[in-house]
Amino acid sequence: MQQSPLLKEFCEMFSRLRVYQISDQNLKIMTMNQLLDSFEDNELRTVLTKEVFDELYEIVTCKKLSMKNLILLLKHMGYCKAxxxxxxxxxxxSALSNCFSELIENDEKNGKIKLDLCECYCLLYDYGVGYVPHKICVPCPMKVAINKEESEKAQKDVEDALLALSSIGHFVV
Known part of the structure; x- marks a missing residue:
């Protein structure tokens, strides 16, 4: 199967993620996110595979990709998918799903990183969400969704939280 130029460019950038300097990663990921927006459904399916998520897990555990940049990429992947x-x-x-599940379950803090993890998990996890993450992943974005602040940033956070919540169909016990 012939790869489109956009998919080819994305795959090249993805394969180089571990060699980019941390300072350059944010810009590269922003470019990758723009490419994701341009993909056809079949191209997006090519990117949203277990192998890609396992590779991201490996890159993060080797500390070649920051958690902030990982979340930036994953949220956009989930956003496009949803x-x-x-x-x-x-x-x-994927191993990344298991890692996120453990981080969500064991993290005592209820900050921005936990919200981001929950949103990524909800947007990317299909066919229900496991029980433990579910009991955390629903309240976390729900708190953001009921925010009445009217700033543009707060409204974007509310939209992201609602999209994540809408992605949860049912959960598996």
Missing amino acids: LRGLRISGFKK
């Missing part, structure tokens, strides 16, 4: 209504099980089967 807006197109795609059902993809790549994240659910």
